[in-house]
Amino acid sequence: MKKHIVLLPGDGIGPEILASSVAILKTIAKKFNHQFTFEEHLIGGAAIDAVNNPLPQETLDAAKKADAILLGAVGGPKWDHNPSELRPERGLLAIRKALDLYANLRPVKGFEKLLHASPLKEDIIKGSDLLIVRELTGGLYFGRPSERRNDGQDVVDTLAYSKAEIERIVKKGFESAQLRRKKLTSVDKANVLESSKLWREVVEEQSQFYPDVEVEHLLVDAAAMHLITHPSHFDVIVTENMFGDILSDEASVLTGSLGMLPSASLAESGVGLYEPAHGSAPDIAGQNIANPIAMILSSAMMLRYSFDLNAEAELIEKAVEACINQGFHTADLQVKNGTKVSTTEMTDAMINFI
Amino acid sequence: MKKHIVLLPGDGIGPEILASSVAILKTIAKKFNHQFTFEEHLIGGAAIDAVNNPLPQETLDAAKKADAILLGAVGGPKWDHNPSELRPERGLLAIRKALDLYANLRPVKGFEKLLHASPLKEDIIKGSDLLIVRELTGGLYFGRPSERRNDGQDVVDTLAYSKAEIERIVKKGFESAQLRRKKLTSVDKANVLESSKLWREVVEEQSQFYPDVEVEHLLVDAAAMHLITHPSHFDVIVTENMFGDILSDEASVLTGSLGMLPSASLAESGVGLYEPAHGSAPDIAGQNIANPIAMILSSAMMLRYSFDLNAEAELIEKAVEACINQGFHTADLQVKNGTKVSTTEMTDAMINFI
Numbered sequence A, B: 001m002k003k004h005i006v007l008l009p010g011d012g013i014g015p016e017i018l019a020s021s022v023a024i025l026k027t028i029a030k031k032f033n034h035q036f037t038f039e040e041h042l043i044g045g046a047a048i049d050a051v052n053n054p055l056p057q058e059t060l061d062a063a064k065k066a067d068a069i070l071l072g073a074v075g076g077p078k079w080d081h082n083p084s085e086l087r088p089e090r091g092l093l094a095i096r097k098a099l100d101l102y103a104n105l106r107p108v109k110g111f112e113k114l115l116h117a118s119p120l121k122e123d124i125i126k127g128s129d130l131l132i133v134r135e136l137t138g139g140l141y142f143g144r145p146s147e148r149r150n151d152g153q154d155v156v157d158t159l160a161y162s163k164a165e166i167e168r169i170v171k172k173g174f175e176s177a178q179l180r181r182k183k184l185t186s187v188d189k190a191n192v193l194e195s196s197k198l199w200r201e202v203v204e205e206q207s208q209f210y211p212d213v214e215v216e217h218l219l220v221d222a223a224a225m226h227l228i229t230h231p232s233h234f235d236v237i238v239t240e241n242m243f244g245d246i247l248s249d250e251a252s253v254l255t256g257s258l259g260m261l262p263s264a265s266l267a268e269s270g271v272g273l274y275e276p277a278h279g280s281a282p283d284i285a286g287q288n289i290a291n292p293i294a295m296i297l298s299s300a301m302m303l304r305y306s307f308d309l310n311a312e313a314e315l316i317e318k319a320v321e322a323c324i325n326q327g328f329h330t331a332d333l334q335v336k337n338g339t340k341v342s343t344t345e346m347t348d349a350m351i352n353f354i
């Protein structure tokens, strides 16, 4: 198989962990006789520094032609006081919108060997394995008007959705549930928001086409509670953009190893952008100590979702598990009787396994 | 002191726990020579059943004349499929708006003896003692337009704030921090929302008037993570309505005893509505097993915030602590070597202490 992958290293630890992923993908390509070609472009703070634009046209053009995109991370204190248009996050928001990456998939699953690092008690976190399907290109993030009014005395943002936008993400939620334990939790605030009422209607409508999936509705405030008290209750959670932002970050710390969590942002075309759930960690950048696993698992998601290469994806996931079970860990984790390794050592261990 | 208190029992366990509070308040009145008068009115599902309106005019008129309001809880499956205007929550939203109860104060503090019930590991939850100051009458909850468009094909909700609305809640946040450990965390999504940018500006502006308070800004997604990983990091959190709804419910489960958490919703006039942080628990209603403590602590907040009766409030809080330290607990809690008691037995134990 021939695939062209655009690499967006971004800021902080982005370049290091992306380099790890590329090394792994090259190993996979050799082993399975694929041809992966790579093309690197600027995004985020790095792009602001170089060309004063968090998403240069060149990057966008390349991304549009790619079979898939791997993104390291964007952001850092260096750009925190820039005006909005010149902030690294704008690059991320802009590429999501431009490529219509409407479905953000964030799996949260602990590794037995690392669960001791969870902030939750073991009997609570044990057995949790959930997937958050977050709408990524609508809602408060992109609704207009979003502006000051009356000489700056008033301000509005707009939570806007079309029924079609809700339908496609809800379908993605149902389809994701069908591939897993067939349970879908739709999260909204239907007792307050008109948009949530439409959301709930769409979920009800769509549920007839997925009779094998059990559906429940949960208010967002209750969902924020249940994630902590009963994380293993959930299989797939589907929700709108802002609720998904909050709940997926909340969920990401439950297993105690944020550095292990991948994400995929998918378009209807099948193209996807894959990035770790964690941020750019500028404080540890350039020291070869970052945990590359979230990024590596993101590239496994790419193989599965964009290229349909399931055996290859599984092999990467197995390599990760094997390394962890052998006690290898980067500095962000503590493992009793484990072996602390650098970013590149961890990567090499996985390559050896593969 | 003479004070007139409007009682809104509402639904589920509301009436029982409110009765407990009234019994305690009568004991306090006798002991300290105050004159508390009580007047009961309908709200929520009970009001829908009786007069087909979740907030009858009579209730609102009485509430407007009261020195303070005690509310049990509203809601239940019985009314879940009613049209929006005839849902119990509407009564709550309407009374908040009508009385301009803009500041919702939700303290979250564990009891040493009950911390074992926390979903968090003990070393993480230990020492946590935080207060969430949530804006309660603006934002997405009340912004207009909030409607379907284009034949139901589109939907919008509006997140609207005036600068004045932001200022008064931010001030309340600073003032609350001054009365505590002098640390304020302002939560927003300033990397995405225009309203959050204004919010952050107001916090910066106001901070000069509270030089003794240390301020930090945190994005709402990061806040959702830190509440779990570092709950003891926080003193006062101030945030807008929807973020506050989600974060305060998230925070409410951290200590493992939601049945102990009170809340206050305050107007600029000093009038306030006091209610437990938990819901109406219809499944255990009418069995004399509900935990009355969140409601009782809410009435202590009333004494403190609306009547300035600090000694009286403290005595109630001490009574609660004493009963818990003696091992008394209701069915929602498990206490090793404790004594399981009913709602009324718990109340009587406190009255004895007082």
Ligand SMILES: CC(C)[C@H](C(=O)O)[C@@H](O)C(=O)O
Pocket (backbone or CB within 6 Å): A089, A092, A093, A245, B191, B192, B221
């Ligand atoms: C960087 C930020 C704009 C972004 C978001 O809020 O979507 C991030 O938090 C995420 O979840 O991917």
Ligand SMILES: CC(C)[C@H](C(=O)O)[C@@H](O)C(=O)O
Pocket (backbone or CB within 6 Å): A191, A192, A221, B089, B092, B093, B245
């Ligand atoms: C009942 C509901 C409308 C309400 C809210 O969202 O404000 C409740 O969740 C609360 O937090 O008091």
